[in-house]
Amino acid sequence: MATTSMTQQIVPPATIGMLGGGQLGRYALMAASAMGYRTVVLDPDPSAPAGAHANDHLVAAYDDHASLDRLLRECDVVTTEFENPPAAVLERLAATTRVAPRPASVAVAQDRIAEKAFLVDNGFPVGSFAVIADGSDNQSGIASGTGLSSVVAGGAIVKTARLGYDGKGQRSVDSVAGVHAALAELGGVDCVVESRLDLRAELSVIIARTVDARVEWWPVAENRHVGGVLDLTVVPARVDPLLADRAIGLAMAIGDALDYVGVLAVEFFVVAGHDGDDSLLVNELAPRPHNSGHWTLDASVTSQFEQQIRAVCGVGLGDTSMTAPAVAMANLLGDLWLPSGGDGRVREPRWEAIFDDPHATLHLYGKSQPRPGRKMGHVTVTADTPDQAERRVVALREALLAR
Template identity: 50%
Template sequence: MPLLPGHATLGVLGGGQLGRMFVHAAQALGYRCVVLDPDESSPAGAVAHDHVRADYLDAQALEDLARRCDAITTEFENVPARALEQLARTRVVAPGAAAVAVCQDRAREKAHFDASGVPCAPYAVLRGTADLAAVPDTLLPGILKTARLGYDGKGQRRVADRAQLTAAFDELGRVDCVLEQMLPLALELSVLVARGADGQVQTYPVQQNLHRDGILAVTEVPAPQVDAAMQAQARQSAAAIAAGLGYVGVLCVEFFVLKDGRLVVNEMAPRPHNSGHYTMDACDVSQFEMQVRAMAGLPLREPRLHSPVVMLNLLGDLWFDADGRERAPDWAGVLAIPGAELHLYGKTEARHGRKMGHLNVIGASADEARDNARRACALLGLPATW
């Protein structure tokens, strides 16, 4: 039976900005929300009905969360799978521990892509000295990534030859790693896929992304350089990956388009995603509402993109001038731009590289959205070329 709006409570493991936006979406539908996060000033905890301040492996706190909630989700992929397993003994948990565990480990993730029939970059798993010695020459130059706990470019090293590979493996602490062949990239894409417990699947339009220093900077939808055939391939591949996991919830699958025109999958995130924030203003159902629908067993309505959009990621760097002095960004100027929708995450301290918010700029046409987004970049001191 579905958990109906106005009659159920939804829980979130994690109190960051994704949890905050999930809570807003759930509350708009009439659900009560409880957040478990150890940070007393967490963005999601500040807006939830209740905030359980405890570690994610605190058995008593998890029992308390289960007692208060009818279904529980997570807002970040590195939540301990053991916590999800404990909660799932008595409550609906979406996504489940098994699916999240695959996403937490790059080696298992790559194996799942292979099993799903979705091409990824050639790779090797390194678990020790023997694996290091057995790396084929064809994988160099490559990118060495820790198998666990890497995100936003962290836990990664570019390696040109075997000497650099050995040094990088040592530098990363000789933990389990994945070495991926470096491929000639033309574009970066992502696809949001929502899947219900009944197997119902919906995908959002393909998102074209630009990263700077390993962190997402700009997302454009519709993807301006991706033809209809490749968009269909990306959406079908994302749906196949979700189905193979038995996934319930919103999953983001990231892809590379190579210079020779091939599409390869890069990685996935078991949650709503930074590149999907445009859905809050450009679609009739946001990725966060879709997460609520999936975990509550409600219909997954086909999402409709009603406006072209550019999403700009807002990092803490914007709160400092060229000399490092704190400043307030020109929000009044930005909000005077037609179609500009500002979302700040309620974080108490701006730091360089920290995700503080995002700006969605919608327009009647893709050109209008892009032009107005570049006006916003000029006011904020962001690069206006992409």
């Protein structure tokens, strides 16, 4: 297939390639299929959720030469549903076909050290941190400028630079000695040490950006994490509108600085500022649709997944208006199938509780094996206010365990 230029619009029945076959890829390929595109997914797991919704599922390693050659032959554009595809794979594909997001953008987001450097170099606000690379403290990465001891003075989190997600590859510490113990537990890999913050809220902004810098965004989401895993999202966020506007502005500026193409999620911490007002710090970037944007499937004119397809194909972006005053989303983890105090057998949750609520929608990802902490699905509830939506979605999730 001839190389598709980055500015050319890609329209059906063109073929879209996808690296990764998880639930994010599943919904993106479902949207692509509904729009008339042909799709090919590359994922080594034969039971990957996206595989059932692709025209072809290449069951192979991400660096499998034959599979990559097939993507190059058949696809007009290749995108990714996770931030950790091998960099060499993206570069190889990008040499002869269109890849979005750009490999350079993904490279920033898949390495916490590169991500911190990008944010600091471009003047975006971040919390105090230190970089531990090759077993030595890198003082240049410490925002406070007073050393590792100040970063951990009020407690800190040690995070692996690569491959950490949903709380994996993280350790909480309260001393320099604790940092070094955590490094040993994590295998001596490169890490970032982040000061623990007194959080007022956790927010995320999801934007979509085309190669010619057209941008759309959704209302700011308010998130709650449990054990490092997203537990609940409420939209719109219950924060000062001026703070929400600043978050959107920062997300758009980050997209510009990355020269980003596709859907990008920016996670923020809200902390007390020096003047007493709430202040924003950038936490992490996700170069793909995001868990906190799942609500867009049920309460937005255009979902984040359809928008991903539109953005990487360079066609017009869809309307991101909400279709309800408020919405809340709760993740459904494998623990629901394995209730505590039971005999260890898998039990289906009581789905009737969700189906009985006309304002609730159940999404299951087609994963056959529930495991503690594994994302198996989610439920969304629309309501008149964010508080109402949150209360109802929490109650519904609790009702799934009723026997």
